[in-house]
Amino acid sequence: MPTLSWPYALEADATPPTDADRLLLWLVRRQWRTIVAGAAFGIPWMLSIALVPASIGKAIDDGIVARDGRALLFWAGVILAMGLVSAATTNLRHWFAVSNWLFASFRSAIVTDRAIRRTGPALTREKPAGEVLTAYANDFWRMGMVFDVSARFAGAIASFTVVSIILLSGSLTLGLVMLIGGPLLLASLSLVMRPLQKRQAAQREEAGRLTALGADTVTGLRVLRGVGGEENFLTRYAGQSGRVRSAGVRLAGVQAVLDAAQVLLPGVFVVVVTGLGAHLAVAGDISPGQLVAFYGYTAFLTMPLRTATEFVNKLITSRVMAKRVASILEAQPDHPKTATDCPVGTASASELSQPGNQSRDRGSGVLTDPVSGVQIQPGELTALVSARPEETAEIAARLGRTVPGRHGVTWGDASLDDLPIDVVRANIVVSEADPHLFSGPLRRELGVPTGDDEALLAALHTADAADVIDSIDGGLDGEIEERGRSLSGGQRQRLALTRALLRDPAVLVLVEPTSAVDAHTEARIAERIPKHRNGSTTVIVTASPLVLDRADRILVVEDGKVTTHGTHRDLVRNNPAYRRIVLRGEED
CATH class of the missing domain: 1.20.1560.10 (ABC transporter type 1, transmembrane domain)
Structure with a gap:
């Protein structure tokens, strides 16, 4: 139209x-x-x-x-x-x-x-x-x-x-x-x-x-x-x-x-x-x-x-x-835009800011947070684990530049501090633990691409959210109330995950995406996210064994710093601190 x-x-x-x-x-x-x-x-x-x-x-x-x-x-x-x-x-x-x-x-x-x-x-x-x-x-x-x-x-x-x-x-x-x-x-x-x-x-x-x-x-x-x-x-x-x-x-x-x-x-x-x-x-x-x-x-x-x-x-x-x-x-933002075209991997900032250029090959650079020592390899599903969830949530916020200040986070050869904020937002999406839903038609809230039913169905399947759509009068064209208060916490969380997946950014950072759903739903989501994001850079902040078992690499954070890394099974077998965080008292 x-x-x-x-x-x-x-x-x-x-x-x-x-x-x-x-x-x-x-x-x-x-x-x-x-x-x-x-x-x-x-x-x-x-x-x-x-x-x-x-x-x-x-x-x-x-x-x-x-x-x-x-x-x-x-x-x-x-x-x-x-x-x-x-x-x-x-x-x-x-x-x-x-x-x-x-x-x-x-x-x-x-x-x-x-x-x-x-x-x-x-x-x-x-x-x-x-x-x-x-x-x-x-x-x-x-x-x-x-x-x-x-x-x-x-x-x-x-x-x-x-x-x-x-x-x-x-x-x-x-x-x-x-x-x-x-x-x-x-x-x-x-x-x-x-x-x-x-x-x-x-x-x-x-x-x-x-x-x-x-x-x-x-x-x-x-x-x-x-x-x-x-x-x-x-x-x-x-x-x-x-x-x-x-x-x-x-x-x-x-x-x-x-x-x-x-x-x-x-x-x-x-x-x-x-x-x-x-x-x-x-x-x-x-x-x-x-x-x-x-x-x-x-x-x-x-x-x-x-x-x-x-x-x-x-x-x-x-x-x-x-x-x-x-x-x-006259108020000034925390991160004023700059006119500098900074390279990210092989793409310039001006190229990344163009609609449709947030393709998966743009995530070719390593995303590095010097404060914590976190390094996110391109194309991998990386999980961040800490006994204090606020530590890993803060790291996620720095990776997406959603907190004020200059933190020295780099993506490939570029510093996020120097990139225009709209370029960062277009390429690195952080979906927080407490998702915000606004009142209005659900289709608009999810940001469903016009005519792209295939992407919508794929995102709904990955987030296991098809039943949420069915529960709303009018489906995608139905109205949701302010903050989605007519929905349960798990339903809101799955809709927020659907919304984040539909953005299909170069880097997707998910903070506790399954904390409000039951174990069976969590298992399905944990299995589907790696397939949906195959080849794309994905970061998940979580302590769920079901999700961690699907990660390519896990970074363990203690006192704000990465102390060890590995796969879920190797860390469970060899790292007592990781076992205490993840198994939550289930050890013999």
Whole structure:
């Protein structure tokens, strides 16, 4: 099925700035066409409304007062035309306003998602997971709010300018009141804007902490229950919830002042201009039609003035949200990509990064961990055994570069520390002991290649997982719940093994792949893995005799170092330490 390209998506190498204001301008540059189009319809929309009072004034003076029927009909037609223009442009202006909001929000979500994926676990070491979740789920769409009002703001500026010129031509006094009073009203709002921005940022900070607390608690819910810590959590959550409420109340007070000012200040302005206009009409300086028109202008002016204050309000909100997103964008991963093409065996890093190049002949180099002395020979099934499983699990993590830091692990002539992380991930896959399954269709979770039923059937057979597929409503197209909680531990483990086998990497590292299954299932899996991975480099961290008996070579690890190696039967016969680890008290 062909991939559909959205014309407003971001290019893969787009690099957003990590400053809030520059980030907003960066988004503006990428959608300037729709912003200009919105303004192109926003200006005539508001101008058509602004010029209605002038048309009414002309109809009164030239038609009613002068008793000219044709003039009256003409200006009535002009008023009708203004209404039609307003009706037509308001729909298109609204369409572009919503488009601007959605484009800015969606692109903010894209760059945030890319930053989270690029940074990986390093991000949650700098920021709580709940804070990241709040930024991704809430902040990005609020960043688009200022883009939504941009079309109306352009119309507000244009209409305010035009009305001021009309008033100047009719009365210098009223024109000056408009030109000076309008900007002064907006400037007075700065007294509210600064505390509003501070309180919005404070309220957002407290809300992020509350989400982080909730996320941390959900992660450790079983531990809390086990130690009886529910009451302590409830106390902490109630306290943080109270702080969020207090921050919201403080914010609401300033927001209420701004909302009231949006109505009060234009209202005061209307009263002043109407009073001056009435005084000038009584003095005979302006005509009755002009008086009606001036009153219409003052009533209309509430619209551009309120739009201007709304723009400033949403600009503040967008800047606050942009700062939160920018803080995610500036986070650095543990293993930044490099542009160096490093050889791995006979292949370069750039070659390995191409889809489809993770073939089995790419694993021709020896995988070496200098910290432990582990050497994984290409094309073999190697097992790691230790009395302390965390030791061998740590070695497996280093081999797959899934832990931060530089460890000197080499693969052939290349250092994993110098290879781009995506190249390592494409060629060395580590399937951990506690596999993570996400909610959604099972086919997507397993990463089943499109149309490759042969590979799927082979992986399911090796993992002895066909019955797991049958137990799910809808089979491969059925939905699994978050973390696969509707499945047993053994079922989750077999699906994770299936997923790892389907990747068919050059090097596959399996950490305790059969610890949650029964002995009969374990025997079948142990027999099938060597056949499935025949000729490929495979590492298994395990203490199961059934699996170890199938390994080409076993490395025994003590105190983090390899102390001996051999086959399962030789080590059982000649190495007491290995016997104690593997037989687990079954010795005579």
